[in-house]
Amino acid sequence: MPRVSQQYKDERRREIVAAASRCFLEHGFEGASMHRIIAATGLSAGALYNHFPSKQELVLASARTALDRVLDPVEGTDEDAPGGGPAEWVTGLLERLAGDPAATRLLLITWGGAVSEPALAAVAGEHLGRVRDRVEERYGRWAVEDLGLDPERAREWVAMFAQAILSVLQGYVVQSCLLPGFDHDAYLDYARTLAAQ
Amino acid sequence: MPRVSQQYKDERRREIVAAASRCFLEHGFEGASMHRIIAATGLSAGALYNHFPSKQELVLASARTALDRVLDPVEGTDEDAPGGGPAEWVTGLLERLAGDPAATRLLLITWGGAVSEPALAAVAGEHLGRVRDRVEERYGRWAVEDLGLDPERAREWVAMFAQAILSVLQGYVVQSCLLPGFDHDAYLDYARTLAAQ
DNA sequence: GTCTATACCGCGATAGAC
DNA sequence: GTCTATCGCGGTATAGAC
Numbered sequence: 001m002p003r004v005s006q007q008y009k010d011e012r013r014r015e016i017v018a019a020a021s022r023c024f025l026e027h028g029f030e031g032a033s034m035h036r037i038i039a040a041t042g043l044s045a046g047a048l049y050n051h052f053p054s055k056q057e058l059v060l061a062s063a064r065t066a067l068d069r070v071l072d073p074v075e076g077t078d079e080d081a082p083g084g085g086p087a088e089w090v091t092g093l094l095e096r097l098a099g100d101p102a103a104t105r106l107l108l109i110t111w112g113g114a115v116s117e118p119a120l121a122a123v124a125g126e127h128l129g130r131v132r133d134r135v136e137e138r139y140g141r142w143a144v145e146d147l148g149l150d151p152e153r154a155r156e157w158v159a160m161f162a163q164a165i166l167s168v169l170q171g172y173v174v175q176s177c178l179l180p181g182f183d184h185d186a187y188l189d190y191a192r193t194l195a196a197q
Numbered sequence: 198m199p200r201v202s203q204q205y206k207d208e209r210r211r212e213i214v215a216a217a218s219r220c221f222l223e224h225g226f227e228g229a230s231m232h233r234i235i236a237a238t239g240l241s242a243g244a245l246y247n248h249f250p251s252k253q254e255l256v257l258a259s260a261r262t263a264l265d266r267v268l269d270p271v272e273g274t275d276e277d278a279p280g281g282g283p284a285e286w287v288t289g290l291l292e293r294l295a296g297d298p299a300a301t302r303l304l305l306i307t308w309g310g311a312v313s314e315p316a317l318a319a320v321a322g323e324h325l326g327r328v329r330d331r332v333e334e335r336y337g338r339w340a341v342e343d344l345g346l347d348p349e350r351a352r353e354w355v356a357m358f359a360q361a362i363l364s365v366l367q368g369y370v371v372q373s374c375l376l377p378g379f380d381h382d383a384y385l386d387y388a389r390t391l392a393a394q
Numbered sequence: 395g396t397c398t399a400t401a402c403c404g405c406g407a408t409a410g411a412c
Numbered sequence: 413g414t415c416t417a418t419c420g421c422g423g424t425a426t427a428g429a430c
Contacts (some may be wrong), residue, residue, distance in 0.1 A: 028313035030227035034424060041401045045425080055424065061253025105312050112309010114375055115302050116225035119376060128376045161367075163387045170371040178311055178318060179325045179363070190360045194391070231406055242407080244414045250408065397430075405423075412415075 002010050013051050013061070016041050025102055029059050029120075060119055064107035067127040070097065071134070083147070086139055087195040090165060094172055094191055098117045100185055101176070108177050128166065135162040162192055202204040210248050210258070213238050220260045222299055226256050226310050226317075263303035267294065269329070282343070283336055284365055284392040287362060291369050291388055295381055298373070304373050325363065332359040361391055 019040040023032035038045050051060045068094075084092075097104045114121040136158050143154035143161075146195055168191050175182050201243040220229035231252055235242050249255045267290075281289075294301045311318040333355050340351035340358075365388050372379050 018373070026308065026313060026329070028227065030225065031313060033422075035422080044397050046398080046427090049425070050395060051358065053425095060228070061252055096359055099216055109309050109312050111375060112306050113225065114310070115222060115306050115309070116228060125375050125377045128372070129378070132376070159383065160201040160387050163372075164385060164391070167368025167371060167387070171360075171367045174371075175325070175360075175363060178308060178322050179329070180322045181326070186356065187360060190357050193357065229402075232404080243409090243416080243417050246407070247413060395429100395430105399427090399429105401424105401426075403423080403425105405421080406419105407421105408419075409417090410415100412413105412418105 013183075016043070016051055017058070017061050017065055019060050020067065020095060021102070021106060022116060023111065024059070024062050025106055028109060029062075029117075032140050057117065060123060061114075062106065063110040063120060063173075065121050066103045066110065067098060067123065069103040071105060071127065084181060086142070086161065087192050089138075090168060090195045091188060093165075094188060097169075097172055099174070103174055105177055108173050111173075131165060132162045132171070135165050151154070161195075168194060204377075207246070213240070213245060213248055214255070214262055215256050217255050218262065218299070218303060221256070221259050221306065222303055225306060226259075226314075227260060253316065254309075257320060258335045259281040260305065260307040260310075260317060260320050263307065264320065266297060268328060270325065282392075283339070283358065283362075284389050286335075286386060287365060287388050287392045288364075290366060291385060294369055294373070301370055302374055305370050308370075327362055328366070329359045332362050358392075365391060 020037045023037045023040050038048055114124040140158045143149045143157050218235045220234045220237050235245050311321040337355045340346045340354050
């Protein structure tokens with residue numbers, strides 16, 4: 001079982017997901033037909049179905065990839081900038097979104113689809129839970145060490161702070177995609193003010 | 198041109214939208230087929246198409262109805278409780294959502310669909326803009342009269358407050374639909390704390 | 395592994411009697 | 413206005429040669 005074969009397949013899958021994501025972004029998960037996706041990959045139907053057994057699997061892979069693009073870089077900063085306060089962390093998260101509007105829009109498409117598609121709901125729900133847990137883990141320690149709160153107060157504070165983070169994230173996604181006249185800088189001001197509490 | 202005829206048609210349209218909304222809620226806008234919707238209304242295909250010329254119109258009508266269910270009662274309080282502060286207003290809004298989970302879920306479906314469907318984007322964007330304008334109008338005066346801010350400061354404050362309201366609304370919608378272990382009361386605490394600034 | 399060609403189904407929408 | 417029956421298209425997925 002040669003290892004190159006696995007690498008090749010992974011790379012091919014990555015390319016397919018990238019092409020499919022472009023289609024999903026433009027037409028939605030249901031609106032993007034397999035014909036269109038196949039054309040976007042440059043492959044043939046048979047070839048594509050050798051890598052993904054169904055459209056559903058392709059949808060889930062696209063959603064997971066977009067969701068991870070939001071979270072992974074933020075998790076990366078755990079090691080890069082362990083001393084950053086909550087305000088910097090939130091700002092970094094939002095600027096990551098601002099720099100990748102495609103992933104941001106795919107995030108909103110995923111949330112919408114998750115309402116009526118259990119498999120998507122599982123992916124989206126697990127992702128949101130992971131963001132929350134990451135925040136609680138990171139800033140639970142921070143609240144005790146840098147803020148000097150006693151453990152009980154810190155637990156309360158961090159739970160509310162995590163809720164604020166999620167809410168700010170979701171507000172940014174929805175408003176940046178849908179609100180006419182959305183002001184990116186004003187939103188960052190709001191997020192900074194909120195995180196400074 | 199008898200007036201009863203118009204009333205009859207309006208009532209019939211309302212019934213159709215209600216049945217269609219139940220289908221959209223369960224299967225999404227694209228996943229719900231006309232066959233299914235027709236069965237849900239109890240009518241026949243021909244009858245339904247006499248009231249709505251296309252599925253698209255039915256989708257837009259459903260989305261508008263769900264969106265209005267969120268905003269209208271809130272606007273109604275403009276006259277019922279003109280003295281309520283921001284915190285009460287936000288709480289009322291969220292409890293309205295909590296009491297109508299179907300409309301809440303349809304809201305999220307609409308936002309998701311709006312990303313790749315311009316007609317839905319227009320409806321959703323106009324609605325979000327209306328919520329924001331309503332907040333700014335209502336609490337712009339409030340900030341000057343009850344909070345005693347000078348006009349310039351009030352303008353800044355109300356812009357940020359409106360952003361906070363939207364964000365809290367959107368956070369509630371996404372989290373209540375998708376986050377495993379979502380805590381309604383904790384979210385209300387967060388919203389109240391935020392509005393008390 | 396990848397291709398072409400196609401099966402087969404369910405979709406939105408319509409025709410025409412009543 | 414409402415019904416039944418149906419059209420034609422485009423959907424996902426597969427078969428079988430290479």
